[in-house]
Amino acid sequence: MPDKLKRVFRRISSKSLRTVDRMFTASQRVVFIHIPKCAGKSVAAAIHNAMGSLLEPWINSRHARLAVNSVLPDKVTSEKVEATARYRNYLLAYFLHSGRKLIYGHLPVNRQLVTEFSQEAAFVTVLRDPVARWKSHYIYDRISNPDPSMLPYRRNSGCDLEKELDAVLASDRGLQLAYVPTMMLTGRFPVSRSEAETLSRVIMETLKDFAVVGFTDDLPSFASSFERATGVKIHIPRKNITASQATDENGALYKNLSALLDQPAVTRKIKKLCEVERKTFQILEKIYR
Numbered sequence: 001m002p003d004k005l006k007r008v009f010r011r012i013s014s015k016s017l018r019t020v021d022r023m024f025t026a027s028q029r030v031v032f033i034h035i036p037k038c039a040g041k042s043v044a045a046a047i048h049n050a051m052g053s054l055l056e057p058w059i060n061s062r063h064a065r066l067a068v069n070s071v072l073p074d075k076v077t078s079e080k081v082e083a084t085a086r087y088r089n090y091l092l093a094y095f096l097h098s099g100r101k102l103i104y105g106h107l108p109v110n111r112q113l114v115t116e117f118s119q120e121a122a123f124v125t126v127l128r129d130p131v132a133r134w135k136s137h138y139i140y141d142r143i144s145n146p147d148p149s150m151l152p153y154r155r156n157s158g159c160d161l162e163k164e165l166d167a168v169l170a171s172d173r174g175l176q177l178a179y180v181p182t183m184m185l186t187g188r189f190p191v192s193r194s195e196a197e198t199l200s201r202v203i204m205e206t207l208k209d210f211a212v213v214g215f216t217d218d219l220p221s222f223a224s225s226f227e228r229a230t231g232v233k234i235h236i237p238r239k240n241i242t243a244s245q246a247t248d249e250n251g252a253l254y255k256n257l258s259a260l261l262d263q264p265a266v267t268r269k270i271k272k273l274c275e276v277e278r279k280t281f282q283i284l285e286k287i288y289r
Helices: 003-024 040-051 061-071 077-098 111-117 130-144 161-169 172-178 180-186 193-207 216-230 241-247 251-261 264-273 275-288
Strands: 029-033 102-105 121-127 212-215
Touching: 029 040, 040 102, 040 216, 061 077, 077 102, 077 111, 077 172, 111 121, 111 193, 121 180, 121 216, 121 275, 130 161, 130 172, 130 180, 130 251, 130 264, 130 275, 161 172, 161 251, 161 264, 172 180, 172 264, 180 193, 180 275, 193 275, 212 216, 212 275, 251 264, 264 275
Parallel strands: 029 102, 029 121, 121 212
Antiparallel strands: none
């Protein structure tokens, strides 16, 4: 087939897909900011199923990290983590400017984007107790993370689980895990406690322009608020990936990690790392519950 004819067919195919997508997708633009380990797969599936979008892919943080690693292979882990956050923030800005109706995934937002687009798109998110979120994130990475430069690492099968956890708790990686919600709602990781406290105030202002702020332990209320804000009724299934690992070949590891993380001394250390996040979460509970 001549190249010119191929190009014509590609244009027709692309135009047809966009037409079908407009026919079956709700007119309301929705931006779901998925904070990792906050019921994101369940909520995204519910929104996707209700809105019928055909062309909006899930944006996965691991894929973004691998992309950054390909471009910046010689950078240290902390720099790669920062670059990945910026990359995903740029992706969100691109999708917003490109007119996508449904945007969801591990895409950090910032105050400027929300201010610019909140009149034409419904920003929504779901929050979770920071300590429970930290533990879930740690277990998920320990079972699934393929990057040996960033603990916990899934192929570290011969290591002592307690020593590995202690290493994370005593390092910048532990703080990075704690500050993931702040990064997702401001676009950057804080480099100090004072900056974390400043960004906490930014989160409060940013969320004022969100259409819906929900909580993982009350998803029915989130669904009701989502319907009031968007006119779209959703049914949220259960798609807890971390918990499902308790019944597969990683079941023993999942249970051992859960028991380890629930030890009182370990929980106290995690609470210390999440101190600013916990204060922010408690304030947000009072506002949005």
